[in-house]
Amino acid sequence: MAVHASVLEDGSTLSRLDRGLYRIERVLALISGLAVFGLMVLAVLSVSGRNFFNQPLPGYVDWIQQAMPLIAFMGIAFAQRDGGHIRMDILVGALRGRVLWAAEFVTTLAMLVLMVLLVWGSFAHFQRSFDFAAPMWSRDSSFDIHLPLWPAKLLAPIAFSVLCVRLVLQLWGYGRALWLGLSEPIAVPLVKSAAEQAAAEAELLSDTDG
Amino acid sequence: MEPIDIGIAVTAVLFVLVVLGMRVAFAAALAGLVGLIWIFWSKKGYDPDEFGWALSVAVKTAGQVPHSKVSSQALSLIPTFIMIGYLAYYAGLTKALFEAAKRWVGWLPGGLAVSTVFATAGFAAVSGASVATAAVFARIAIPEMLKIGYDKRFAAGVVAAGGTLASLIPPSAILVIYAIIVEQDVGKLLLAGFIPGVVSALIYAGLIVGMALAMPGFGPPVGGFTWGQRLRALPPALPIVFVVVIIIFFIYNPLGGDAWGTPTEGGALGAFVVFVMALLRGMRWRQLRDALMETAKLSVMIFTIIWGVLIYVRFLGFADLPGAFSNWITSLEMPPLLILVCILLAYAVLGMFMDAIGMLLLTLPVVYPAVMALNGGEFVSAADSAFGMSGPMCAIWFGILVVKMAEFCLITPPIGLNCFVVAGVRPDLSVQDVFRGVTPFFIADAVTIATLVMVPGIVLWLPSLA
Amino acid sequence: EEWNVSLWGKRRAFTEHVEKLAELVSDKTNGEFTLNISYGGLSKNTENLDGISIGAFEMAQFCAGYHRDKNPSITVLELPFLGVDSLEQEREISMAVYDHPAVQADLARWNATLVMPSPLPQYNVVGVGVAPESLADFEGFAVRATGGIGVAMAAIGAVPTSMSATEVRQALDSGVVKGVSFAPHAHMSFGTIETGEWWTTNLNPGTVNCPVVVNTDALNGLSDAHREALLGSVDEALDYYIDYYNSNTMERWGPALDERGIERVTFPESELAAFKEAAAGPAAQAWIEENSARGLPAQELYDLVTGMIGQ
Numbered sequence: 006m007a008v009h010a011s012v013l014e015d016g017s018t019l020s021r022l023d024r025g026l027y028r029i030e031r032v033l034a035l036i037s038g039l040a041v042f043g044l045m046v047l048a049v050l051s052v053s054g055r056n057f058f059n060q061p062l063p064g065y066v067d068w069i070q071q072a073m074p075l076i077a078f079m080g081i082a083f084a085q086r087d088g089g090h091i092r093m094d095i096l097v098g099a100l101r102g103r104v105l106w107a108a109e110f111v112t113t114l115a116m117l118v119l120m121v122l123l124v125w126g127s128f129a130h131f132q133r134s135f136d137f138a139a140p141m142w143s144r145d146s147s148f149d150i151h152l153p154l155w156p157a158k159l160l161a162p163i164a165f166s167v168l169c170v171r172l173v174l175q176l177w178g179y180g181r182a183l184w185l186g187l188s189e190p191i192a193v194p195l196v197k198s199a200a201e202q203a204a205a206e207a208e209l210l211s212d213t214d215g
Numbered sequence: 216m217e218p219i220d221i222g223i224a225v226t227a228v229l230f231v232l233v234v235l236g237m238r239v240a241f242a243a244a245l246a247g248l249v250g251l252i253w254i255f256w257s258k259k260g261y262d263p264d265e266f267g268w269a270l271s272v273a274v275k276t277a278g279q280v281p282h283s284k285v286s287s288q289a290l291s292l293i294p295t296f297i298m299i300g301y302l303a304y305y306a307g308l309t310k311a312l313f314e315a316a317k318r319w320v321g322w323l324p325g326g327l328a329v330s331t332v333f334a335t336a337g338f339a340a341v342s343g344a345s346v347a348t349a350a351v352f353a354r355i356a357i358p359e360m361l362k363i364g365y366d367k368r369f370a371a372g373v374v375a376a377g378g379t380l381a382s383l384i385p386p387s388a389i390l391v392i393y394a395i396i397v398e399q400d401v402g403k404l405l406l407a408g409f410i411p412g413v414v415s416a417l418i419y420a421g422l423i424v425g426m427a428l429a430m431p432g433f434g435p436p437v438g439g440f441t442w443g444q445r446l447r448a449l450p451p452a453l454p455i456v457f458v459v460v461i462i463i464f465f466i467y468n469p470l471g472g473d474a475w476g477t478p479t480e481g482g483a484l485g486a487f488v489v490f491v492m493a494l495l496r497g498m499r500w501r502q503l504r505d506a507l508m509e510t511a512k513l514s515v516m517i518f519t520i521i522w523g524v525l526i527y528v529r530f531l532g533f534a535d536l537p538g539a540f541s542n543w544i545t546s547l548e549m550p551p552l553l554i555l556v557c558i559l560l561a562y563a564v565l566g567m568f569m570d571a572i573g574m575l576l577l578t579l580p581v582v583y584p585a586v587m588a589l590n591g592g593e594f595v596s597a598a599d600s601a602f603g604m605s606g607p608m609c610a611i612w613f614g615i616l617v618v619k620m621a622e623f624c625l626i627t628p629p630i631g632l633n634c635f636v637v638a639g640v641r642p643d644l645s646v647q648d649v650f651r652g653v654t655p656f657f658i659a660d661a662v663t664i665a666t667l668v669m670v671p672g673i674v675l676w677l678p679s680l681a
Numbered sequence: 682e683e684w685n686v687s688l689w690g691k692r693r694a695f696t697e698h699v700e701k702l703a704e705l706v707s708d709k710t711n712g713e714f715t716l717n718i719s720y721g722g723l724s725k726n727t728e729n730l731d732g733i734s735i736g737a738f739e740m741a742q743f744c745a746g747y748h749r750d751k752n753p754s755i756t757v758l759e760l761p762f763l764g765v766d767s768l769e770q771e772r773e774i775s776m777a778v779y780d781h782p783a784v785q786a787d788l789a790r791w792n793a794t795l796v797m798p799s800p801l802p803q804y805n806v807v808g809v810g811v812a813p814e815s816l817a818d819f820e821g822f823a824v825r826a827t828g829g830i831g832v833a834m835a836a837i838g839a840v841p842t843s844m845s846a847t848e849v850r851q852a853l854d855s856g857v858v859k860g861v862s863f864a865p866h867a868h869m870s871f872g873t874i875e876t877g878e879w880w881t882t883n884l885n886p887g888t889v890n891c892p893v894v895v896n897t898d899a900l901n902g903l904s905d906a907h908r909e910a911l912l913g914s915v916d917e918a919l920d921y922y923i924d925y926y927n928s929n930t931m932e933r934w935g936p937a938l939d940e941r942g943i944e945r946v947t948f949p950e951s952e953l954a955a956f957k958e959a960a961a962g963p964a965a966q967a968w969i970e971e972n973s974a975r976g977l978p979a980q981e982l983y984d985l986v987t988g989m990i991g992q
């Protein structure tokens with residue numbers, strides 16, 4: 006039932022970069038999904054450990070807290086590539102052509118500025134928990150079983166950096182559309198036309214019997 | 216400029232960014248970051264030499280929020296509850312529920328829409344997230360309704376509204392978030408949502424029947440099912456009951472013994488059962504991968520909103536806007552029930568512009584203590600209280616009211632997450648179409664909320680047993 | 682001059698010294714220097730040291746056990762069975778440790794200066810089910826206990842189990858844990874006594890240490906008069922805190938137990954001595970080894986603490 010956003014592709018450098026990055030983004034998102042699955046397995050182990058072996062899973066909460074950043078961050082660029090993050094499109098939906106691409110360019114640029122700053126801020130957060138001289142390089146650890154927190158904290162700047170790369174590609178795409186006055190630019194999420202949707206829908210229904 | 220003025224100015228900037236179509240999570244984070252820079256710089260009297268310092272402190276303060284806020288055990292319920300929803304789709308539960316509902320109540324006026332409401336209510340018992348429920352049913356119910364001639368906007372509206380039931384009927388991610396913010400018993404809150412969820416579904420169904428009777432060409436009933444066909448439709452939907460029992464027993468043991476564990480564990484075990492069912496029904500790696508990808512995508516959307524809004528909330532903390540609001544509310548000289556109604560109305564207005572989770576995170580730290588104080592304090596007895604209920608019961612009652620309001624916000628324009636999701640799944644529908652289709656349900660929700668305010672027993676009966 | 686102060690939760694016995702300090706400072710400076718206290722608005726409690734280090738706010742409270750790697754030196758005060766028996770003694774020993782150069786250097790990594798402790802009484806267990814008659818009954822007993830207290834409970838065969846504070850009550854209701862180790866004010870505010878059936882009066886395995894710190898640059902940046910108004914008010918604020926905790930919380934504690942018919946479980950001295958021997962020595966030894974390896978004068982800090990108790 007995966008719905009693929011309509012991002013047009015061709016043989017250009019931009020499109021090849023877009024697809025290359027998309028492969029990475031999909032892997033990161035899958036890691037995030039597997040982490041959710043892992044949470045489920047962890048709970049099953051915890052419950053059965055307590056009830057059948059009278060031995061609770063040590064550090065259950067600590068492990069959950071380590072897994073959460075995987076779930077919360079790793080798919081962030083994947084969602085952006087497909088236009089998945091929530092927005093209000095009442096105004097944007099009414100725009101066409103160069104005005105539309107200009108609006109998209111501006112808001113995407115604002116996002117890029119924000120995310121570059123947050124890469125800085127979240128990396129600083131990581132750095133405060135990291136110390137080459139300390140045991141396990143740790144200057145901040147979890148409550149119960151004292152897991153070092155720096156690997157989990159490092160996930161934020163990593164995922165945010167991938168998002169920055171994605172935003173640069175989208176800026177390139179929107180900028181190109183704005184410059185050339187394109188109607189269907191590549192490498193940016195587009196609103197589908199009715200015919201494309203019908204085709205996608207038909208594919209979807211034959212795809213699964215959910 | 217005083218911090219409070221900065222708070223108001225930055226809030227205005229946030230609205231402009233959102234209207235311009237910037238992704239909400241990032242608009243909130245950007246507004247929060249700009250606000251933090253402003254506040255820190257103002258502390259140095261806007262000295263140009265100190266701008267670098269203010270920028271650095273603001274960026275580092277904001278940079279803590281994403282990791283800090285998502286690393287929470289309680290929030291781990293959210294992806295788990297979402298995953299149940301997607302796995303249930305592959306376990307065939309969505310189709311089975313919809314089919315059973317169709318055969319049993321399809322003969323009613325507006326039958327297919329009523330069936331959709333009951334099927335979403337049933338699905339709510341395994342799904343913890345409104346948006347996941349709306350997304351799944353948009354794929355199943357909308358095509359069927361379109362086939363027999365429903366208006367596509369109304370069909371989308373039914374699904375968007377039906378999806379909100381998932382947040383009252385346990386398991387519910389947003390009730391968990393409420394419990395975390397106000398530090399109340401997660402289990403009792405989850406139990407308390409059950410009956411109001413059912414009442415809500417009945418009121419939706421009543422509305423649809425009324426509309427079908429009043430409007431010619433609304434969408435024909437689907438009748439002609441024999442009792443044999445009806446009974447045969449039940450067994451495929453029965454596993455839902457199994458999952459419900461697990462989740463309930465992990466919250467509260469109706470047989471009188473100890474509950475079996477915590478809600479976190481109950482949710483995960485429910486997911487595991489559904490996962491096994493999906494495997495038995497022939498789910499392969501490709502479908503599991505799709506379900507995990509969808510879970511990841513919806514989770515990251517929600518978590519991005521959570522940390523984005525919380526960067527903004529962190530800024531509000533420095534601007535002390537919540538404190539100013541609190542002082543104002545408690546200085547009002549009005550009957551407590553009237554103040555409560557005003558608060559709920561304020562939520563309705565705020566919810567037009569905000570996402571549900573963001574709204575609760577933003578307001579509860581301020582509003583919850585005020586409401587508890589209105590009732591007579593945290594430890595007040597039912598006899599001495601303003602609303603006729605003890606402190607802990609008031610916390611539960613207000614929680615259900617606020618979550619119902621927050622769910623209402625999921626279907627109100629301009630920012631209504633459920634409507635965005637339905638429009639996202641069905642690209643032939645614009646967000647505006649879905650908003651138009653869902654409008655009648657505003658009336659149903661208003662009736663539900665009024666009922667819950669007047670008859671608190673609907674909320675409080677179940678938790679009072681636990 | 683206005684300082685932001687990052688606390689968490691809501692105003693309670695545990696925060697009264699900061700509230701008092703704010704009042705005193707404002708009075709002494711005729712309102713020229715104010716402490717603007719925020720409960721959770723500025724930071725998460727486990728990240729108050731980060732906020733101090735960044736310079737986002739000037740004063741904050743945190744507990745050493747939240748993140749021992751951030752502040753290894755002061756976790757000496759959370760070792761099990763140190764034998765501290767009053768809030769006054771807890772205050773005195775904490776202040777002595779906070780004055781130690783190695784401790785000051787440890788906190789200086791966060792640009793933080795220790796100002797005062799938040800003395801808490803000994804933790805004890807509220808539990809459900811059959812009350813333990815001897816320490817042997819703790820074998821296989823699932824208990825919510827953290828830090829040094831968890832280590833101690835494990836030494837008598839209990840199983841320390843963690844969960845967030847909001848899930849403690851639920852965990853006790855549902856049998857995930859059979860007991861919860863808290864100070865009395867926390868037993869009351871997290872509702873464990875609503876479900877609990879018994880309370881240990883004298884297990885006293887230890888407590889947690891929660892200092893109040895200030896940003897060092899901000900402290901140095903104060904005028905002499907303002908710095909004197911701040912630091913000169915610490916003693917009075919702590920006097921007020923201890924009096925408040927003793928007369929308010931501890932006075933309510935006994936009646937709260939009686940109202941709910943909670944049984945008081947008292948263990949004989951001989952058993953406690955054995956418990957202490959099993960838990961205290963090894964935990965202290967492990968702490969000293971680990972923190973010597975970090976380059977801290979661990980033995981010296983440990984001796985400082987135990988020496989003061991011995992007096």
Ligand code: NA
Nearest residue numbers: 339381384386
């Ligand atoms: Na639900």
Ligand code: NA
Nearest residue numbers: 566624627630
């Ligand atoms: Na809304």
